[in-house]
Amino acid sequence: MKTHATHYTVVKGDTLSAIAARFGTTVERLVEWNHIADRDRIPIGLDLLVAEPNPSESYVPFPGAGFFTSTQDHRIIMSMGIRLVQEDCSAWLPPEGPTSLWTKTARESYAMWQRKLGYRGSDADGIPGLASWTKLKVPYFNNEGD
Template sequence: MNGASEFYVVREGDTLSKIASKFHVTLDQIKEWNPQIKNPDIIQVGQQVRVTAPSQGPVGQDEPFPGKDFFQPTVSSPIIEVMGWRLIEEGCSAYPGDEPDFQWSQEDRESYSLWQRKLGFGGSDADGTPGPESWRKLHVPALSR
C-alpha cells in the first residue's frame, strides 16, 4: 500500500487481537494507532485498521503549512496523501474506498471541508481549501526529507 502507513482491511472473523498478532504488534499499539476505534470489541468488515506506526519525520513534529497556493489540481505531493490519511483518521473522508493519493483532487477538497466543519468553521471558511489554523489542528505528520 502507498499510504503513509500500512493499513489492513478487516475481514469476516477478524478481531483487533487477531490483527495485532498477524502483524506482530500489540493490541495496545493497534489501539494507539487507531483512535477512531472507540470500542475495540467492535470492528466492521471492510474497515481499515492501521497496523504499523505512522511514517513521519522527527517524532512529534507536524508538516508545516505549505501555503494556500499549494492546493491546486496540478499539484502532486506525498504531503497531500499524508493529509488524506489524517483526514480519514479524523472521520472526515470523501475518498472512494478511503484511498487518498498524491494528487490534489475534489475528494481532498470535500474531505478537508468536512474537517473544517468538524472544527466549527462555516461558509467560505469551510470551502475545503486548507488554511494555517485548520492545518495546524490536523497535525499532518512531518515527512522525512
C-alpha cells in the same frame, strides 16, 4: 520571493539550479521532492518543497493555500489525506483512498475537517488555512515509508 518553512513559490525567471543554490540543495533533490517531470520548465506559482523537513519538527508546517492547486501532486497531500481518514473526514469511497494528488475528493474531505472544527460558509471551502492545518497535525513521511 515568497517563502515559508521549507517551501518556495516559483516566480518569473526562476530556474531549478538557481533555486537549489539559493536553498543549499541540488536540482536532483528538488526534482525528487516535487515530482518534477520536466526540469527545464517549472511553472510560475508552483509551490516547491526546497528543504528537507527539520527532524526535530513533528508535523508538516502549513505550505500555504497556494500549494493546493489542481495540478499539485505531492506526498504532503497523501499524508494529509491519511490524517483526514483518521479524523473521520473522508469523502473517498472504498476501496479508493487518499493519494498524493490534490483532487476534488481531497478538497471535499478537507472541507469536512473544516466543518468538524466549526467553520461554516466560505471558511469551510476545502482549501487548507493555517489554523485548520495546524490543528490537523499532518505528520512527515519517513524516507522508508513514502
